[in-house]
Amino acid sequence: MPESGFASILSNKQSEPKNGEQLDLFLQTLINGLLIGGVIATFTIGFQLTFGVLHVIDFAVGGWVVLGGYLAYYISALLKLDGFLAIPVAFLLFGAIGYLIGPILYNVRNSRTARPELMALALTFGLFTLLRGGMLTAWGFNTHSVPTALSGESLTIGPVTVPMIRVAAAVFAIVIAGGLFLFLYRTRYGLAIRATAENRQNAALMGVNIRRLSANVYGLYAGITAMAGVLMAAIFSVNPEVGLRYTLFAFFVAVLAGLGSVGGALVAALMLGTIEAFVSTYVGSSYSLLAIFATLFLVLLVSPRGILKRGL
Amino acid sequence: MSTNSRGVSRRRFLEGAAVATGALGMPFVRTARADAPTFKAGVITSLSGENILGGNLTKRGYDMWADVINAKGGVEVGGDRFKVEMFYGDDQSNPATGADAAERLIVQNEVDVLFGPYTSGSTIAVQPICQKYQVPMISGSAESPNVWKAKPEFNFGIIPAVDITAGKSLAVLAKAASPAPKTVAVIGVNEPFSKETGEGFRDGAKAAGLDLVAYELVPAEGDLTPVISKIAALKPDMVAVGGHEEPLxxxxxxxxSLNFRPKALIMHYGVTDPAFAQALTADADGTCGVVVWLPTVPYKDDLFGTAKDFADMVQKKFGHEPDYTEAGCAVSGLVFGDAVKRLGKKPALSPEDRVALKDAIAETDLHTFYGPIKFEKDGDHFHDNIQPEPVLVQIQGGKTVAVGHEGGAGAALTYPLPAWK
Known part of the structure; x- marks a missing residue:
């Protein structure tokens, strides 16, 4: 009979770490959770920004992540360079492509058709399918890994082992979130973005070129997300099929954070990562997704605008 | 109901048009079959979706057989040779879609035989379709024991179920390792094949007298850091993993990244896929795997020649060394050719012929480059070919070498694994 779930938990009781090691495992789990939360946050922040300005749930987010990963793979495989060098290239290349796609998305979202929000959703889903199919055709179906200077490097602090590449991802998320905050709250252009997110008509009346702003925001989002993809490919691996997973996680985090809330995305990602780590370690890995869904359900029930109550 | 100006209802008009189109088309279909009788083989596998890599391996194996047999003039029946025509159905890595694809191949393409999907889930979904239309299906890939537990009348499997291979491999590994390992932790990805592989490892650990310190099922989408941290804290001698390429x-x-390296790491499917070693480069070294075929096994047949000959053919055609899935799929065609030859029926096979073909396949007793083929006639592995012995392999210097098989070229097992560089 298959041994899973609670049977697995019971069977593991006899093999649990000893008392002195329990605290070590707890600390390790906490670090694991916070770091994976930081990793998830990297590709969720831009997703939130796009929703805030364009009012579009971008299902193509996973596609941008995978494209960034492939760029890093080819830079490391063909040019024999460190995968991290792909980060600025990913931002510039996919930022430019996003800038070109942004106006199309804007037109669809603001078209006079019935339910333009659904049309925009369908467009991003179509874009995701196109990206996935294109990558499969162009680059095949093999899974690739991206070596970087930090791959396999770890820092041991007492009983806790900290994977350096995850630290880099978490730092990246914090820097990006911080940078976005500064940009949004300390610059005139950030003010224009916030004004557009709040009330598009009023912003337009104040002289904001909404169309151009949407293109810039989508370009910024695509660039940031592709940079996150470089980190994802370095931490995990990349193939054309993993994009859907990132899209789903971005959506989970966005719902938990409150759609459009950039700060909430960071908090929600850390929260989800920690829940996943603790449930995996102390209950069983097969319950981790259940715990994530239960958390989402409860948060939506209690605070539909997200944990920070700042979502749309 | 709407009618046109002559009073003919729209429905009747469409019915008439459909009948006329069918009547015009049928002679061409019949003529095509009458002019060049061929055996029609349908391949259902994952040509898109998350299992696309394995799906393409199965397709390559089946295609390899079709190419080789067609190059020799086709399948021999009663002194004549009949070429093979291949039709493909994409299950999109989704069992329900696989069942639909199988039905289309049978009803629309009128295939004489089906070659089965990459995944066990799709195979199980297609079995009722085979039963309904009474079309035999030879599976060159499905390894889940659940594929055979329901005693599928029309389905035959080339590769031994994973509960046999994974279970035995731990005992072989424990026997080859010195000093002898005592503890093992098992991880299984929570999807049908991988979970059953994990269960095979778990049961094999108990049978080999190893202390099972952890048995963890992980979601395919989840982060592995928590479970690896937990297992690292338990300090097992060996870690066994059931999963496909990406989780491996x-x-x-x-x-x-957690600086944890057990004395032995054993996985099942995927280790022999060249993409595994390419993705991990030097970090892949030392990883053990379980296979039921290698290019070094000492088997041969009249169509493909030796195992090495087959490997060379695949290398030439697809640019990589074949793994046992490709070999198993190529041999599926060989089994069909042998059965239809014994049956003595020329294409196209009638429904009665297909039932007789199923009976002929059940009586297969072949020696091939893949190894012996003989299907079980009863028990939990009904219609599965459990003849091949699992081969323990290890990646050494970027190459997959046999380390625990009497017939294969045996190399010394690297044990315990050195610390990460």
């Missing part, structure tokens, strides 16, 4: 790669990467 991530297990190695996560273990390295």
């Amino acid at each position: 790669i991530n297990v190695v990467k996560t273990s390295k």
Whole structure:
């Protein structure tokens, strides 16, 4: 009979770490959770920004992540360079492509058709399918890994082992979130973005070129997300099929954070990562997704605008 | 109901048009079959979706057989040779879609035989379709024991179920390792094949007298850091993993990032896929796997020649060394050719012929480059070919070498594994 779930938990009781090691495992789990939360946050922040300005749930987010990963793979495989060098290239290349796609998305979202929000959703889903199919055709179906200077490097602090590449991802998320905050709250252009997110008509009346702003925001989002993809490919691996997973996680985090809330995305990602780590370690890995869904359900029930109550 | 000006209802008009189109088309279909009778073989596998890599391996194996047999003039029946025509159905890595694809191949393409999907889930979904239309299906890939437990009348499997291979491999590994390992932790990805592989490892550990310190099922989408951290804290001698390529790669990467290396790491499917070693480069070294075929096994047949000859053919055609899935799929065609030859029926096979073909396949007793083929006639592995012995392999210097098989070229097992560099 298959041994899973609670049977697995019971069977593991006899093999649990000893008392002195329990605290070590707890600390390790906490670090694991916070770091994976930081990793998830990297590709969720831009997703939130796009929703805030364009009012579009971008299902193509996973596609941008995978494209960034492939760029890093080819830079490391063909040019024999460190995968991290792909980060600025990913931002510039996919930022430019996003800038070109942004106006199309804007037109669809603001078209006079019935339910333009659904049309925009369908467009991003179509874009995701196109990206996935294109990558499969162009680059095949093999899974690739991206070596970087930090791959396999770890820092041991007492009983806790900290994977350096995850630290880099978490730092990246914090820097990006911080940078976005500064940009949004300390610059005139950030003010224009916030004004557009709040009330598009009023912003337009104040002289904001909404169309151009949407293109810039989508370009910024695509660039940031592709940079996150470089980190994802370095931490995990990349193939054309993993994009859907990132899209789903971005959506989970966005719902938990409150759609459009950039700060909430960071908090929600850390929260989800920690829940996943603790449930995996102390209950069983097969319950981790259940715990994530239960958390989402409860948060939506209690605070539909997200944990920070700042979502749309 | 709407009618046109002559009073003919729209429905009747459409019915008439459909009948006329069918009547015009049928002679061409019949003529095509009458002019060049061929055996029609339908391949259902994952040509898109998450299992696309394995799906393409199965397709390549089946295609390899079709190419080789067609190059020799086709399948021999009663002194004549009949070429093979291949039709493909994409299950999109989704069992329900696989069942639909199988039905289309049978009803629309009128295939004489089906070659089965890459995944066990799709195979199980297609079995009722085979039963309904009474079309035999030879599976060159499905390894889940659940494929055979329901005693599928029209389905035959070339590869031994994973509960046999995974279970035996731990005992072989424990026997080859010195000093003898005592503890093992098992991880299984929570999807049908991988979970059953994990269960095979778990049961094999108990049978080999090893202390099972952890048995963890992980979601395919989840982060592996928590479970690897937990297992690292238990300090097992060996870690066994049931999963496909991507989680296997991530297990190695996560273990390295946590600076955890057990004395032995054994996985099942995927280790022999060249993409595994390419993705991990030097970090793949030392990883053990279980296979039922290698190019070094000492078997041969009249169509493909030796195992090495087959490997060379695949290398030439597809640019990589074949793994046992491709070999198993190529041999599926060989089994069909042998059965239809014994049956003595020329294409196209009638429904009665297909039932007789199923009976002929059940009586297969072949020696091939893949190894012996003989299907079980009863028990939990009904219609599965459990003849091949699992081969323990290890990646050494980027190459997959046999380390525990009497017939294969045996190399010394690297044990315990050195610390990560």
